Amino acid sequence: MSNPLLDKKGEESGKINWFGKISWKSLLIFAGILILMIIFNDLTNGVFLSQRNISLLLKQSAILGVVSAGMVLLIVARQIDLSAGSAVYLVSAVMAQLSVTYQWGLVPSILCALLAGLLMGAWQGLLVAKFNIPAFIVTLAGMLIFKGVGYVWTNAATLGPVSSDLVFLSEGYVSTAGSAILIIAGAALAIGLVMRDAARLKKWVKSGAKMWYKAAIIAVVAVLVGWIFLGYRGIPMAVLIMAATVTVLYFVMSRTKFGRNLYVIGGNPDAARLAGIKTTKHLFQSFVLMGAVYGIAGVLITARLGSSAPTAGNLLELDAIAAAVIGGTSLSGGVGVIPGALIGALLLSAIDNCMSLMNVSSFLQMVVKGLILLAAVWFDVSVRKRK
Secondary structure, three states, X not given: OOOOOEOOOHHHOOOXXXXXXXXXXXXXXXXXXXXXXXXXXXXXXXXXXXXXHHHHHHHHOHHHHHHHHHHHHHHHOOOOOOOHHHHHHHHHHHHHHHHHHOOOOHHHHHHHHHHHHHHHHHXXXXXXXXXXXXXXXXXXXHHHHHXXXXXXXXXXXXXXXXXXXXXXXXXXXXXXXXXXXHHHHHHHHHHHHHHHHHHHHOOHHHHHHHHHHHHHHHHHHHHHHHHHHHOOOOOEHHHHHHHHHHHHHHHHHHHOHHHHHHHHHHHOHHHHHHOOOOXXXXXXXXXXXXXXXXXXXXXXXXXXXXXEOOOOOOOHHHHHHHHHHHOOOOOOOOOOOHHHHHHHHHHHHHHHHHHHHOOOOHHHHHHHHHHHHHHHHHHHHHHHHHO
């Protein structure tokens, strides 16, 4: 198997493709987002790109970012999840019941909420992987079951308020000094990984310039992130949790055998089976990971609302699928990256944010997001037809 860090000529060229599998399609999406940000900033008279608004925007997109990152795992493996919103609501109900009704402590409540998410993911994964029931049907049933169980358990009522410690997980901020340390540490770690990859490939002399070029890009991004968060209260806790979750999922998809096998399964399931990949095991594990995403998102949404509301998680699965597709994940399977889904989530949140600043109707916002999703799918289909 060819190394994704090498270009087409591999060892003969002595060059490293530091951008991995980033295609012109991804670059066009990124360029389009930059153009939209400039337009949004102009329409809002400079408010959109202010430090305060960007920080709040990132905090508001944390839940969608977490769920869309998990959705990539399933879509890459040619699966789908229509139950994510209902599962997140049920986790929220578990969290609120334990912390409000039964007066459990913060840590036990969070652990039980995460366990509830894992159990829902494992149950759906078992039905899909072991009993070969299509994921569309399983998760559609899950959407109804999870929502119904939550409504019966809570009598469709709002449970709250939750403790201030729980609210801090979404609405709190890391101190300015702590934020600076985290940003510097994160940038240093990223640069260290770049240098380690170069050392492993033993291309220090021939590729040194490109190594420092990528290190410079990381440094610029770190400065930009520092400008945003250090200029307004520090890093939001919700963003920190989202970043940690996305980083773990990115590592799983890009640096583990399990992640590579998911791409093979999504690209050609029959070839994956003939190659000896245990597709049943991998599909089950991907749904279990999605269950962990339910748990994290459920805790975050409870902390944000300060309660468990019957409307929590409504249409979240559709927004997550849209974010993944907009970020370059193909519904045909085998193609998709976690950072792309995060960009898609930020784009959808940015559209909501900009239109809210302009006092645009929430109904019209739904129309705009639907049109953007259609455009993203059409673009993906057009690229595949040319290939």
